[in-house]
Amino acid sequence: MQPQPDATSATKTGQVFDWLVLRRLLSYVTPYRGVFIGLIVLTVATAALGTLRPFLIQKMVDVSIEQGDRTGLNHMFLWLLGLLVAHAGVSYLQTYYGGWLGQYIVRDIRTDLYRHLLNLKLSFFDRTPIGVLVTRNISDVETLSDVFSEGLAAMVGDILQILFIMGFMFYIDWRLTLISLSVIPPLLFSTYVFKEKVKVSFQDVRNAVAKLNSFVQEHLTGMSVVQIFGNEQREFKKFEKINREHTDANIRSVLYYSIYFPVAEVLGAIGVGLLVWYAAQGQIEGTISKGALIAFIMYNALFFRPIRQIADRFNTLQLGLVSTERLLKLLDSTDLVATTGDYVPAAPLEGDVRFDHVKFAYNPPEWVLKDISFHAKPGQTIAFVGATGAGKTSIINLLSRFYDIQEGRILVDGRDLRDYDLSVLRRQIGVVLQDVFLFAGSIRDNITLGSSEINDEQIWEAADLVGARRFIERLPGALDYPVMERGATLSVGQRQLISFVRALVYQPRVIVLDEATSSVDSETEEMIQNAIEKLMQGRTSLVIAHRLSTIQKADQIIVLDKGEIKEVGTHEELLRLENGYYAQLYRMQYALGEAS
Known part of the structure; x- marks a missing residue:
């Protein structure tokens, strides 16, 4: 379970400055x-006012x-x-608006970035560690605020x-100016070396942060597996x-x-020493x-401070550009769900589903589905049977357009799947998966997913149909009961029932059950089966199940093996x-007492 590097973690260490990335960043x-122009004016004013003091003294x-x-002394004071x-006052305004601009950007x-992530294909998330994406969306983006508050401006x-x-120094005395500037060459050299070294180390830090986030996120999610197999020490x-x-x-x-910084301090002290020695003789x-x-001693202190800080500012800017480059790679990723379809049916779907010589591969040419064809008429129940890896779940993923096929056609109500408006299509397909995912929030939030179109009456109606009302009402707060992350405080059966209610409230025309009852006890399974029978009435249903007892009434059973259809027929025909x-398979399950 070692996290793998992703394409977005590559950084360029040989390039001193990437103007293209900076230009993309400035487009925000x-x-x-108006605020940006004002910030430039404030920056110029701050720099000018900060250097007038020694001149006045x-x-x-x-x-x-x-x-x-x-009298003149009082006036000057x-x-x-x-x-x-x-x-x-100007420094306050510059600091405030620099931070304000950074935070809004x-x-x-x-x-x-988050809107872009929502539209990426599932294949992108299959190959990209979640911890890396968290780093991009949180840490890398937060780094950009420093570009405007502490870096660029x-x-x-x-x-x-x-x-x-x-x-001012040349205006006051050019000789003292040359003496003061005599230590600049070694200071600039040390600044350049520092800048290059810190730039590389900062990039290493960002890569290490992404790797650390990815590892921690993955192992916290899979902690039960780590502990079950006693793998704590190895993972530690x-x-x-x-x-x-x-570190x-x-x-x-x-x-x-x-x-x-000590080197810069020493060089600055040497400059002051040379200045005092030469000026004392002139005095x-x-x-x-x-x-x-007096003015030159003050100017020396003011002069070396920004020189020392510029290297640090540059590295803040460079670090921000490294983060920007990673974010732009993510934003420029073209692995998006194609949403070119704009067809919106005038009435709810009838639920006619046809796969026509479909070929699909997650990584072409390693075909997962090979020339798959079947027809589910409105109201029919089609069941899929096969060993792990046969392609059952892939068919479900394709129907919901989580992935796009390479060859063939998928038709819904006689129209190509890709012609439909994606959001409209998915609202017409109710999906219940084996691994139910619940978000941290209330029962109501997990059923409606934040939709204001669904009221409590519709929720209770769906809960009655599934048989979930009884256990929901017994929870403290009922629909307001707080669900912990991934539904940890609920049983497997309860999570499954909530997923059924969630699918039902949207009144889908096509129902997809991906081994939906394989993780519940017999009593809960019987209750769900009764609800499924009511749910399937008038709806097209695609069912994947390992328990053959759950699909014996299917209108058609399709047996898959290595991405190919091997057998098609009813339970009795097969x-x-x-x-x-x-x-x-039926005889084996019957012998084990798992088939009726």
């Missing part, structure tokens, strides 16, 4: 263009203090105080701040290995940070003013085939 800004020292101008208030992307602000600082060792990979990836990024010689020295598959 379009609905919030330089003027305060060289003009007001040196000349003993108390008021200007400085106003500057601080304005800078704080995250909301839109997550909405698009903040990095632009840092670059602008550096440019403003350099402009697998978890430890994946968890160690995640190691994070520690590598921590190592790079622990090296880079002695009278070529450099006190205010210029029993007359002495050496037939059905006859042998």
Whole structure:
């Protein structure tokens, strides 16, 4: 049960910047263009206001203090105080709207992504670990908010701040500026190395997170299997290995940070030291003013801070682009259920179902169904019998258009299945599976699936037909009883009955029973069989069952083997085939006391 990597986990580590991905990401800004433009203005204003303070202090020292101008000093102090208030206000607006924009874009992307997931074929989910999709929809999308709040806007602000600082520094004294900038080359080199190393480590972290989520989700879901077979220690060792990979990836990024920031601090201190040494000599010689020295010391502190942060900002942006690239791969996946059909019948379906020389493979050319043809007339019951892997469930999946066939035709009421509006078609097909899935929520929510068109009266009517009213009324809260995840607090039979009610309330014209009574006790099975007989009246029914006692009244029984039809007939007709598959299977079950 080792999680497999999926196609969406591949990342590019050799590409410094993917402008195409950034452009796709910025397309989500379009609905919030006004806020985005305002954020750019605020970013420029923050950078400008943040660099004016040392310049004002330089003027305060060289003009007001040196000349003993108390009035000018008070005026400069008021200007400085106003500057601080304005800078704080603009910084607040920039931070707030940067976070606001990021959260709304995250909301839109997550909405698009989930809508896309709802329309993907089941084959996509067959090959993609659920934990990976959870990572894409939660963690990767959440990372994108940092692109706008801490990545893109903040990095632009840092670059602008550096440019403003350099402009003021050159304006005040070009010699001190060159001294201050003398440590820039080694700092830029260390920043580049840090950026590349952390970028790779962050990508490793994201891959490890997806792998960890996939493993944990799969094993929590299958915990009963792990415990039944006493496999706790082996699975724990697998978890430890994946968890160690995640930890190691994070520690590598921590190592790079622990090296880079002290190096940047040392280089910054060297720059300040050189500045003070040179400026002190200029002060002695009278070529450099006190205010210029104070301003340059402040500018040095301001200058090296954004340079150190740019590498971190860039990696935040790069990490966001890595997540964006993965999300775009998922959004661009073409493995969608084809919804080109738009036919909506004027009246409910009659339930005429025909498979005409159908061939189907999950992975062509490994055919699961080979030239399958049968005709279920309205109101008839067609039963399918065969060993595991014979293709019974595949027929059901094709009728509901969970997958599309490669050859042949499937006709409903004489019209190709692919012509129908998919949502209309599926509302006309009631499906009851062996493995009943119930969502966390109330009994009512699990029956109606959130549909406002179904009222309690319809629910109780369907429950009466199935025989589920009695046990539902005994539950605390009845229809409001909270169902735990996967219906853990209900018995197998109760979950099965709820699935019957869920199928019935939509008044389907075609009923599909996929081994629907194979997991219940004899008493519950008898109750369900009585309900099924009422349910099937006037409806076309396709039944898959291992218990032959449940299908003896079927109008037609189709025996499948390795994707091919081997026998067709009624119960009595097939029993007359002495050496037939059905006859042998019936005799075996009768001998075991499982057939009537």
